[in-house]
Amino acid sequence: MLTISQLAAYTGVTVRAVRHYHRIGLLAEPARDRSGYRIYGADAVVRLIRIRTLADAGVPLARVQGLLDAGEEEFRDGVREIDKELRAEARRLRNTRTRLARLAAGDHLALPQDVVAYLDRLRGLGVDERYIEMERDAWIMIAGQVPDRIDAVIAEKHRELDDPAMVEFYLLVSEALDWSPDDPRIARIADILEELMMRALESGALQDDGLDQAFVDLMDSTMLESSPVAERLLAILEERGWRGWTRVERAPSAKSGGARSGNG
Amino acid sequence: MLTISQLAAYTGVTVRAVRHYHRIGLLAEPARDRSGYRIYGADAVVRLIRIRTLADAGVPLARVQGLLDAGEEEFRDGVREIDKELRAEARRLRNTRTRLARLAAGDHLALPQDVVAYLDRLRGLGVDERYIEMERDAWIMIAGQVPDRIDAVIAEKHRELDDPAMVEFYLLVSEALDWSPDDPRIARIADILEELMMRALESGALQDDGLDQAFVDLMDSTMLESSPVAERLLAILEERGWRGWTRVERAPSAKSGGARSGNG
DNA sequence: ATGGAGGGTTGACCCAGGGTCAAGGTCAAG
DNA sequence: CTTGACCTTGACCCTGGGTCAACCCTCCAT
Numbered sequence: 243m244l245t246i247s248q249l250a251a252y253t254g255v256t257v258r259a260v261r262h263y264h265r266i267g268l269l270a271e272p273a274r275d276r277s278g279y280r281i282y283g284a285d286a287v288v289r290l291i292r293i294r295t296l297a298d299a300g301v302p303l304a305r306v307q308g309l310l311d312a313g314e315e316e317f318r319d320g321v322r323e324i325d326k327e328l329r330a331e332a333r334r335l336r337n338t339r340t341r342l343a344r345l346a347a348g349d350h351l352a353l354p355q356d357v358v359a360y361l362d363r364l365r366g367l368g369v370d371e372r373y374i375e376m377e378r379d380a381w382i383m384i385a386g387q388v389p390d391r392i393d394a395v396i397a398e399k400h401r402e403l404d405d406p407a408m409v410e411f412y413l414l415v416s417e418a419l420d421w422s423p424d425d426p427r428i429a430r431i432a433d434i435l436e437e438l439m440m441r442a443l444e445s446g447a448l449q450d451d452g453l454d455q456a457f458v459d460l461m462d463s464t465m466l467e468s469s470p471v472a473e474r475l476l477a478i479l480e481e482r483g484w485r486g487w488t489r490v491e492r493a494p495s496a497k498s499g500g501a502r503s504g505n506g
Numbered sequence: 507m508l509t510i511s512q513l514a515a516y517t518g519v520t521v522r523a524v525r526h527y528h529r530i531g532l533l534a535e536p537a538r539d540r541s542g543y544r545i546y547g548a549d550a551v552v553r554l555i556r557i558r559t560l561a562d563a564g565v566p567l568a569r570v571q572g573l574l575d576a577g578e579e580e581f582r583d584g585v586r587e588i589d590k591e592l593r594a595e596a597r598r599l600r601n602t603r604t605r606l607a608r609l610a611a612g613d614h615l616a617l618p619q620d621v622v623a624y625l626d627r628l629r630g631l632g633v634d635e636r637y638i639e640m641e642r643d644a645w646i647m648i649a650g651q652v653p654d655r656i657d658a659v660i661a662e663k664h665r666e667l668d669d670p671a672m673v674e675f676y677l678l679v680s681e682a683l684d685w686s687p688d689d690p691r692i693a694r695i696a697d698i699l700e701e702l703m704m705r706a707l708e709s710g711a712l713q714d715d716g717l718d719q720a721f722v723d724l725m726d727s728t729m730l731e732s733s734p735v736a737e738r739l740l741a742i743l744e745e746r747g748w749r750g751w752t753r754v755e756r757a758p759s760a761k762s763g764g765a766r767s768g769n770g
Numbered sequence: 771a772t773g774g775a776g777g778g779t780t781g782a783c784c785c786a787g788g789g790t791c792a793a794g795g796t797c798a799a800g
Numbered sequence: 801c802t803t804g805a806c807c808t809t810g811a812c813c814c815t816g817g818g819t820c821a822a823c824c825c826t827c828c829a830t
Contacts, residue, residue: 243727247806252651252721261809262788277796279807284728288643295609299602302786321610328603332596339592342563346585379552386517386555456512463507464548511777521778526817541825543778567816 244282253290260290268293268307299324300331356396357381363400367409370416376468380461380488387457407438423470432478439490453489461488508546517554524554532557532571563588564595620660621645627664631673634680640732644725651721671702687734696742703754725752 250257263269269289272282289310296306301324309320344354353361361381364374385392402408411434418431465472465487476487485493514521527533533553536546553574560570565588573584608618617625625645628638649656666672675698682695729736729751740751749755 244724245807252647256788257807258788258790262786266787277807279796283731284643284647284724287724288646291646291649295605297787299606304786318610321606325603325606325610328599328606332599332603335592335596335599338563339589339596341559342585342589342592345559345563346582346589379548382552382555383516383548386551457516460508460548460551467547509778520817522817522819525780530816541778543825561816 244287246280246282249282249286249290252287253294255290255294263290263293263303266303266307268303296324299328353378353381353385354392354396356393357385360396360399360403363403364412367403367412368416369412370419372419373412373416376465380464383457383461384453387453405438407434410434411438418471418475419469421471423474425471428471428475429478431475432482435479435490436482436484439484458486458488462486508550510544510546513546513550513554516551517558519554519558527554527557527567530567530571532567564592617642617645617649618656618660620657621649624660624663624667627667628676631667631676632680633676634683636683637676637680640729644728647721647725651718669702669705671698674698675702682735682739683733685735687738689735692735692739693742695739696746699743699754700746700748703748722750722752726750 244252246257246260250260260269264271269286272280272286275281292310293303293306296309297303301309305320309317312320361374361378364377365371381392381396384395388395403412411431414427414431414434418425418428421427466476479485479490480493483493485491508516510524511521514524524533528535533550536544536550539545556574557567557570560573561567565573569584573581576584621642625638625642628641629635645656645660648659652659667676675695678691678695678698682689682692685691730740743749743754747756
């Protein structure tokens with residue numbers, strides 16, 4: 243006959259686990275000796291091995307109880323179902339590994355390789371690292387919002403960067419981080435942006451970015467709060483009849499309505 | 507700016523989870539509006555997406571914190587390690603699936619196919635179902651104790667069953683379950699057993715069964731308590747100078763010492 | 771101004787599957 | 801007789817939140 247620790251050793255579980263199984267009624271309480279110690283026989287060993295076999299397969303203890311006390315067919319059905327769950331778990335695991343690999347390759351976290359390449363291109367152009375971080379965070383949000391469309395969006399951004407005016411715009415915005423909000427060069431940025439937007443309007447690009455308005459508002463307010471210069475720039479644009487930043491639109495009062503471009 | 511439920515909706519987590527992250531310090535508490543509501547910016551969204559990306563990979567939240575606050579290399583190392591763990595998890599999962607398959611094919615639980623075949627063979631010989639259940643439980647224990655050697659042991663058992671004397675022995679033992687402990691036929695069982703053991707001794711089989719003594723004792727005490735007949739049989743054998751059941755030995759006082767056979 | 775719906779806030783308890791500690795009884799050996 | 805190893809029960813702790821309760825805040829319609 244066995245003490246609890248011997249039983250535990252035989253079956254490869256902890257003493258605590260055995261007592262836990264007693265408490266939840268999974269393993270019957272055995273007889274006690276005159277000093278109150280539990281004394282186990284082979285039946286307990288067998289039951290415990292069965293319990294562990296199922297529990298190691300990830301079956302919750304409550305279900306283990308049901309299975310062990312069930313008949314042959316019910317048991318077989320249960321095992322089939324458990325195996326199906328294990329297969330699903332294996333699929334999930336493969337999936338996770340893929341995501342994790344992409345994550346390790348990305349710009350610190352959770353970005354597709356294309357986006358990382360785009361950020362590197364900005365970096366290569368001499369854009370300020372602080373601005374690149376803002377861009378990166380924005381892309382993380384976009385990736386979270388519309389993961390399926392991000393490839394198309396980033397491809398469009400790459401094309402935009404082929405335009406020298408766009409490059410100049412990025413460099414100016416990046417430099418502007420340290421300007422005073424009164425700096426007259428801010429107007430120059432607004433000039434370039436207006437020209438870029440007019441051109442985008444003509445070409446008909448960016449008709450639908452797939453982002454919802456609340457999301458766009460959030461990005462805009464983040465931009466607005468990033469620096470006094472940004473605030474000033476947006477104010478100038480608003481005076482000229484534009485509205486927004488992430489998704490720029492002609493303000494309703496202006497002549498040509500609904501024109502949209504973007505600075506995601 | 508976002509309320510907590512908007513933040514949760516953006517990042518695909520529950521409101522409760524967000525608050526949980528605040529409590530464990532994984533996500534910084536944001537500013538509150540004048541009525542005490544939490545107000546979030548894009549920074550929280552980004553942080554939360556990063557958290558979920560790692561957490562979905564099975565990283566414990568405590569470790570997520572460490573990773574997110576770490577530098578590039580440390581982060582990359584961490585991800586590598588996590589991937590290693592995921593691979594190990596996948597291995598474990600395959601292993602479990604194998605065990606589960608064997609379990610479903612086995613005699614209700616956790617027995618290799620060979621053992622099931624052996625039990626079926628006993629059944630075919632007309633051995634009492636109660637005895638077969640005892641055998642099955644014993645095999646479950648053996649499978650738990652020496653899983654790597656069970657194939658060899660069961661093969662030996664199959665060979666033993668080719669001996670008509672062994673078959674007779676099994677049938678008698680099976681019948682004996684209902685006898686009175688005074689039944690004279692019990693001596694007949696002892697006779698057969700003695701002969702079998704002498705033969706096993708000569709052939710030199712079963713020199714080392716790989717079971718430890720405590721385990722053998724447990725099996726013996728189970729046998730002893732199974733019925734008064736078993737008790738009587740063991741007493742007779744003891745009178746004749748044998749000891750044990752699972753691993754039968756010549757008692758020290760007897761002429762030829764150390765002979766061992768078995769009735770696993 | 772008032773009532774109700776639908777947000778938000780905190781706090782407390784609950785789950786698996788035990789780990790860990792505490793306070794005390796028991797047992798075998800020296 | 802003491803010591804150390806074992807046993808007993810009970811209580812609190814962990815992760816990653818779910819669920820419920822009680823109450824506050826805001827907004828909208830009346």
